[in-house]
Amino acid sequence: MAKGDDALAKKKNKERRKKMQKEGSSVSARVASIIAAKKRRLSGRRRMCQASTSRYYCRLIEISNGMCFSLPSPDDPFNDRNGKLEFQTKKSKKKPLARKNEKAFVKGKMKGTENDKAMSGGSENKRSLISNNNLGTGQEKAEVQMNGKFGRGRQRQARESVDCPSKFLMYSLNEIEKALRHEGNDEEEDESLFVSPWGVEFLKCYSTGKDILESSGTSCTTEQIAWIVSMAADIIVRREEEDLLVPTPSFLFLVPTQEEAAKVRLVCKPLKALGIHTVSIHPGSSIDHQIHGLASCEPEFLVSTPDRLLELVSLKAIDISGVSFMAVDGVESLYNGGCLNALKSIRQSISGNLRTVVFNNFLSGACVPVLQNLLVGSICRLSIDQSIPCQSACIVQTIHLCTSEEERLLKSIQVLDDANGSQLCSQPLKVLYVVGNDNNSFNLVKMLEINGHTVSVESNRDISDDDNSPDTNIKMKPVVSVINVEHISTTNLAFYETVILPNFVPSIDNYVQILTRMARHSINGNFHSFLTKEDAPIARPLMGILEQCGQAVPEALRNLHLT
Incomplete structure (x- = not known):
């Protein structure tokens, strides 16, 4: 079978290289290969390995060596593109729409990696750290559109959190x-x-x-x-x-x-x-x-x-x-x-x-x-x-000494009227009476209702729930909550600004529990206690609490302790 032109040329070149080596040519093998490649380019013939390489790479070699033509290829048999590559852009696949919760999660997850470092330099200091936190307590989550010096020139959304540090x-x-x-x-x-x-x-x-x-x-x-x-x-x-x-x-x-x-x-x-x-x-x-x-x-x-x-x-x-x-x-x-x-x-x-x-x-x-x-x-x-003075700061403790149960009952109601009259703000006071299981407590509730107060016994009713008060159309009086001393530990006392003890609780621990848990959201806390001679055993520890809190001890309380 006859040999092709490429095989003959290959054999001829091989013989020429051997002849040059025998003659002791000063040309190195690298230079000889370059000369041979140039001759092949001038003759329009290239090796198979050269033809199989990337057309883009070959085009660069041809341009760099002054050769401005290209050979036909299977993709371009008529050489219409003159060896130019046809770049195809990759089509982006459509992503399915995420659900609302997934979309919010992706935002909160991906948006926080832009500005993780604070940049500072020279006279122009840049603060580019941002807040990217997720709320976890049911509060509203605000998405703020941010741009400007610390994000100006580009817009992004960040999820702010007030429960977690930014x-x-x-x-x-x-x-x-x-x-x-x-x-x-x-x-x-x-x-x-x-x-x-x-x-x-x-x-x-x-x-x-x-x-x-x-x-x-x-x-x-x-x-x-x-x-x-x-x-x-x-x-x-x-x-x-x-x-x-x-x-x-x-x-x-x-x-x-x-x-x-x-x-x-x-x-x-x-x-x-x-x-x-x-x-x-x-x-x-x-x-x-x-x-x-x-x-x-x-x-x-x-x-x-x-x-x-x-x-x-x-x-x-x-x-x-x-x-x-x-x-x-x-x-x-x-x-x-x-x-x-x-x-x-x-x-x-x-x-x-x-x-x-x-x-x-x-x-x-x-x-x-x-x-x-x-x-x-x-x-x-x-x-x-958690000490008593720190937890009861700004709560005024007032001790009232009474001679009888009737006087104690009347004074406890008078204190409520005085507090309501001295209140300057538009919102009514939040008052709590702590009572026991005796007839005096029942009489107290009746007298409060007669004076026009809405009484909530072991409940949290709103003022608008009770329209039977005699003074409803004249003047709105504060809702008075009444609880039993046994329910102190299970009652939320944080929102009560005024607490009244008509009959002193049997234990000083209950007194301390009320004092350290009331008026958590106000600086107008008032704690009123009413004592008689029967409460003499409680006078000494009560004096100690007043002294710890930096409040004056009434002289009547000292005398009650001495008696």
Whole structure:
């Protein structure tokens, strides 16, 4: 069988290479192969291995070597495309529509990986950590469209959570903790800020949307300052992500002394790398220097003593009307220093919605008027200390001494009328009577109904459920709840602002249980107890509770103990 042209050419080239090798040619094998390949290209013939390679790769070789033609191929037998590749785009498959719950889950799962790092640099600090959490307590889950400097120029949706800490809050805590450990100023080096029991409780209280009363009886610690300033920084970042105007300053921390201001300023210092600038104002510096400093910067955080801050506000050196979050430390020191009027003026200078956290180390009854000027509306109590003074802070205990059962019954009703008359707010008081299983308790319920009160016996009926009250059309009186002393442990006492004991309970433990569980959402708690000579054995432990809580012991109660 005759051999083809390719076989003959191959044999001829092989013989030529052998001849060159025998003649001792100075040309290397690599150069010889290049020369042979060039001759094959000029003759229009190539090896099978070259023809079987990718056409795109061959085209590049041809162009690089000055060869601008291509051979026909099975895909292009007439060489219409001149060797150009035909790129085919991959068709995307249609995905089935996800159900509503699946779609929400994908959003919450995938959207949180864009900005996991906080970027900072030079004069332009960027805070790009975002909040991406899922609510787990039945509260409404808001999807916020975010863009702007920390997400401006691109739009995305993030699911916010008030029960779980956001990424930026955790990042701020991490930066503060690293800075404190580096400086050696961490009070508890073995414990991390992330596992702080107080921080967990603070996060729960903040999620309620109410003002917070911290009643541990001490000034704020470094750990507590770190959580508060991190939460304040997170508030600023969230508002900027929503393209909302963030006034300066946005966070105000009031302290009683210059030393406390320096302590707070030290904790806030690591946040400067994240774009949160803090300015400390106190009497230790001249007021002219502070005015000049405030004119040259716009701080997000302001740490100050009340008197110096009020002086600067009166000189219009700073505007605090846009403050949205305020913390007050050392109420007792501020009260003893005569700063009550300054606190009132500062509170009146702030317009709009304000969230307030107050550290109350003032356990006596005199703290109530002070806190009423700072905390407005319903509050949330925060204290990891389970002692009686801390749990019963701002609850006024009143002991009434009576000579007979009839007097005790009349005075218990008179106390309710006086409390209702002195109530200034539009909402009626939440009053609870704790009674026993005797005839006096039955007579008490009858007298309350005669006086026009709606009585709810071991139930939670609304005022509108009972239209048989004689004074319904004249004046709405508060609903009075009456429970038996045996049901104290199973009754929710958190919403009762006034609790009255017409007949003193047989055990002091019941008294303590009521005192530490009532008025959890108010600073206007009042606890009234009525005693007679038969209650003399309970006088001594009752005096001890009053002394622990920093409240005055009535002289009549001391005399009852002596008798």
